[in-house]
Amino acid sequence: xxxxxxxxxxxxxxxxxxxxxxxxxxxxxxxxxxxxxxxxxxxxxxxxxxxxxxxxxxxxxxxxxxxxxxxxxxxxxxxxxxxxxxxxxxxxxxxxxxxxxxxxxxxxxxxxxxxxxxxxxxxxxxxxxxxxxxxxxxxxxxxxxxxxxxxxxxxxxxxxxxxxxxxxxxxxxxxxxxxxxxxxxxxxxxxxxxxxxxxxxxxxxxxxxxxxxxxxxxxxxxxxxxxxxxxxxxxxxxxxxxxxxxxxxxxxxxxxxxxxxxxxxxxxxxxxxxxxxxxxxxxxxxxxxxxxxxxxxxxxxxxxxxxxxxxxxxxxxxxxxxxxxxxxxxxxxxxxxxx
Numbered sequence: 001x002x003x004x005x006x007x008x009x010x011x012x013x014x015x016x017x018x019x020x021x022x023x024x025x026x027x028x029x030x031x032x033x034x035x036x037x038x039x040x041x042x043x044x045x046x047x048x049x050x051x052x053x054x055x056x057x058x059x060x061x062x063x064x065x066x067x068x069x070x071x072x073x074x075x076x077x078x079x080x081x082x083x084x085x086x087x088x089x090x091x092x093x094x095x096x097x098x099x100x101x102x103x104x105x106x107x108x109x110x111x112x113x114x115x116x117x118x119x120x121x122x123x124x125x126x127x128x129x130x131x132x133x134x135x136x137x138x139x140x141x142x143x144x145x146x147x148x149x150x151x152x153x154x155x156x157x158x159x160x161x162x163x164x165x166x167x168x169x170x171x172x173x174x175x176x177x178x179x180x181x182x183x184x185x186x187x188x189x190x191x192x193x194x195x196x197x198x199x200x201x202x203x204x205x206x207x208x209x210x211x212x213x214x215x216x217x218x219x220x221x222x223x224x225x226x227x228x229x230x231x232x233x234x235x236x237x238x239x240x241x242x243x244x245x246x247x248x249x250x251x252x253x254x255x256x257x258x259x260x261x262x263x264x265x266x267x268x269x270x271x272x273x274x275x276x277x278x279x280x281x282x283x284x285x286x287x288x289x290x291x292x293x294x295x296x297x298x299x300x301x302x303x304x305x306x307x308x309x310x311x312x313x314x315x316x317x318x319x320x321x322x323x324x325x326x327x328x329x330x331x332x333x334x335x336x337x338x339x
Contacts, residue, residue: 002174003204006044008197009173012237014045017075020168021051021089022102024081028054030163031063034102035070037168042073049075051089056081086142090149097156100171100179102163103139107180116263117181120147150184157183175204175240175261188269189234190276193227193242201239202230209259218244218257230257231280233273240264241273245281248290248318253281255291258298270298274305282332289332290315292325302328 018041022034034050041048050071054060056078067076079088089099107115124147149155161167161179170178193199202223209215223230226244233241241264244257255277260269281289291307293299303309307328311319319327 002170002176002178004169004173005175005197005201005204006173008201008238010044013172015047016097017047017049018172019049019051019089019092019096019099020102021085021099022163023085024052024054026102026104026163027052028063030102030165031066033165033167034163035067037166038071038074040169041172042071047073047075049077051077051079051085051092053079053081053083053085086145090145090155094154096154098159099155099157100159100161100168102161102167105162106178107160115180116177117183119184120150120182121184123147123182146182150182156185157181175201175263176208177263181263186235186264188272190273190280191232191234193223193230193232196224198230198232198239199223199227202232202242205239205242205259205261206257208262215257215259231273231277233260233269233276235264235269241269243273243277245277248315251287252315253284253286253289254318255289258291258293270301271305274301278305278330278332287332288329290318290327290329292318292322292327294325299326299328302330306330306334 020034020038022030027034038048038050048071050067054063064078067074077092079085086101089101107118109115123143146155146158150158159171159177159179159181161171164178167178193202199220203220206215206218206223210217229245229247231243231245232239241260242257243255243259246254246256248254255274258270258273260273278289291298291302293302299309307330309326310329311327312329315327315329
């Protein structure tokens with residue numbers, strides 16, 4: 001079960017209205033789970049707005065009463081069943097920060113892997129068979145409409161979730177999310193670790209990389225004891241990536257523990273983190289930075305940024321600590337400004 005970061009995410013979401021949109025069949029099939037998630041949001045100080053299109057027939061009156069009783073802190077909006085559900089939700093209000101659409105499935109790429117986050121431009125470019133992936137034959141048209149609203153600034157972010165137990169909770173309160181986030185307006189910052197909350201999230205991200213075989217184990221105690229040497233990237237105030245500065249000699253720093261939340265991989269966050277780290281090391285007086293990795297994607301990124309594959313004689317002691325791992329090095333004096 002994914003770890004919930006309630007305090008960290010509550011700070012970002014408390015007091016805000018979040019739209020949750022669910023069509024009739026899905027709401028009936030997952031009624032208890034959806035109500036439980038919305039009650040959870042209410043308890044976090046969030047103001048949910050639930051859109052549904054359940055028909056106004058006698059058999060559904062029980063559900064209507066249950067929604068009213070169990071979700072006193074939520075606004076319930078019924079869209080007539082003969083209306084275009086997506087169109088009504090997307091045009092209900094301008095300036096909405098988040099809309100969560102519950103579907104049969106989140107979005108996946110051509111290999112069947114979940115798309116964690118995507119820009120509107122890439123969403124239009126992606127070759128995805130929406131009919132089979134979302135069980136909604138009109139979803140390609142709906143996606144175009146979603147992208148247009150985001151690009152016009154009328155909606156901040158749209159999340160496509162697979163309707164399931166705790167899907168909404170996991171989407172909003174875990175590092176990795178549970179669905180697909182579509183957005184363009186990520187606000188990114190780079191800084192040194194500044195709190196125990198930062199340490200906790202870094203620990204979670206690094207554990208995921210350890211499971212994937214990319215990094216050696218770093219305990220939470222290790223991160224806490226070296227927190228002044230850990231740097232982080234935040235998106236909208238939430239930590240999504242980290243890097244560790246390891247002192248090798250007076251002119252050389254090592255870039256270690258480079259990790260990005262899987263939600264934001266392939267979104268240029270890694271480039272931002274590496275460039276910001278290099279600029280920080282240059283400002284701190286280092287003249288070169290090294291990094292050791294066998295991760296092919298990271299190796300290509302290093303080469304594109306001006307690193308070269310080399311293991312200098314004066315750094316043999318460091319290479320000997322990681323035999324069989326490629327060393328990449330960049331001369332900061334040759335890069336007047338890294339962007």
